[in-house]
Amino acid sequence: MDLNAKIYIAGHRGMVGSAVHRFLKKTGYTNFILKNSAELDLINQHAVNIFFEAEKPDYIFLAAARVGGIMANNTYCADFIYQNLMMESNVIHAAYKIGVKKLLFFGSSCIYPKFAPQPMKEESMLTGVLEHTNEPYAIAKIAGIKLCDAYRAQYGCNFISVMPTNLYGPNDNYDLQNAHVLPSLIRKFHEAKLNNEPSVTVWGTGTPRREFLHVDDLAQACCFLMENYDEQGLVNIGAGEDVTISELALLIKEVVGFQGTIQFDHTKPDGTPRKLLDVSKLASLGWTYKIGLREGLKSVYAEYSTQQLSN
Numbered sequence: 001m002d003l004n005a006k007i008y009i010a011g012h013r014g015m016v017g018s019a020v021h022r023f024l025k026k027t028g029y030t031n032f033i034l035k036n037s038a039e040l041d042l043i044n045q046h047a048v049n050i051f052f053e054a055e056k057p058d059y060i061f062l063a064a065a066r067v068g069g070i071m072a073n074n075t076y077c078a079d080f081i082y083q084n085l086m087m088e089s090n091v092i093h094a095a096y097k098i099g100v101k102k103l104l105f106f107g108s109s110c111i112y113p114k115f116a117p118q119p120m121k122e123e124s125m126l127t128g129v130l131e132h133t134n135e136p137y138a139i140a141k142i143a144g145i146k147l148c149d150a151y152r153a154q155y156g157c158n159f160i161s162v163m164p165t166n167l168y169g170p171n172d173n174y175d176l177q178n179a180h181v182l183p184s185l186i187r188k189f190h191e192a193k194l195n196n197e198p199s200v201t202v203w204g205t206g207t208p209r210r211e212f213l214h215v216d217d218l219a220q221a222c223c224f225l226m227e228n229y230d231e232q233g234l235v236n237i238g239a240g241e242d243v244t245i246s247e248l249a250l251l252i253k254e255v256v257g258f259q260g261t262i263q264f265d266h267t268k269p270d271g272t273p274r275k276l277l278d279v280s281k282l283a284s285l286g287w288t289y290k291i292g293l294r295e296g297l298k299s300v301y302a303e304y305s306t307q308q309l310s311n
C-alpha cells in the first residue's frame, strides 16, 4: 500500500477498526474513507453499492461486524447471523464490482470446532461441531471467509481473511451483559473496589482457557498481512499463549487492586473449553505479538479508570 492509497476502514469506530486506523495514521497513511453506521448502513446493499461507486477505495479493512461476548451471542443470535452475513456480503461483492486492489476480512477464533485439537490450526475450520453459544455468529464469519476465497477463485480478487483470537484494548465494550470477559471483569473489579464490596462474581466455572491479544498488536499484524500475504485461506492472529478464566480474574484483581474475594456463578455458560490459536503460520511469515497480557491489562485499566473519573 503506498502512503497515498485510498483506504476504507469499515467499522472504524469499533475496537478493531479504530486500532487499524490509529496504526495506519501512525505509519504515515492519510487518505482514509470513514463512515459511521448512520452515514452508511452496511446492511443496505443499495446504499453500499452507491457508496463504493462514488468513493472507489483502493484497500479495504472489513472490521464492521455485530460482535459481543458469550451472553450477547446467545441472546441476539438472529441479529448476529443476519447482520454479519449482510454486511460482509454487501461489502465483499461491491469490492469485487469496483475492482479494489485488496480487501482484508476479520473472522473470529469461534469459527473453529468446539473440540478442535489445541492449539487450533487454520486447517481445523469445518472439521467439527461448533460451540452452540456462538454458532450463528461463527457461521456468518465462516461464510465471510468462504466469500473471500470464492471471489479469489472465480474472479481473481485479492481478498484475504484473518482470524483474531479474543481481543482487548481501547474502545472496547464495557457493558456487563454484552461485553467479553476481559472488559467485563475490569469493570466488575473496579466498581467492587470503589464500593468496598466483599467479592466479585465471575461467570461459569473459571476453568475455560482463553488467549488474549491487545488490539494494537492485531492492527499491526493486519497491516503486515496486507503487505505480505496474498493467498486464499485464513491466517490466525494470536499470542500463542492462554490462561484460565480464574487466572485472568486473579490477574485483573491484582492490576485493579481489589482486596476482596472471587465467587463463581455456575449457572452462567462456560462456552468453549479452550480456544488457543496455532500462530505458526503467522510466525513463519515473520510476525509475532509484542504486548504481554499483564502489560496490556495495566494500560487498558489505566485508560478505563481515567475515563471513569472524567465521566
Ligand code: GFB
Pocket: 068, 069, 070, 071, 073, 108, 109, 110, 133, 134, 137, 138, 165, 166, 167, 176, 178, 179, 180, 181, 182, 184, 185, 201, 202, 203, 204, 208, 210, 245, 268, 269, 270, 271, 272
Ligand atoms: O469473553 P466471553 O464472553 O466469550 O467469555 P467467549 C469467555 C469466558 O469467560 C466464558 C467467562 O467461559 C465466560 O463464562 N466469564 C466469566 C465471563 N465472567 C464473565 C463476565 O463477566 N463476562 C463475560 N462475557 N464472560 C465469545 C464468542 O466467546 O468470544 C464470540 O461468543 C467471539 O462469538 C468472542 O468469538 C471472541 O470467548 O466464550
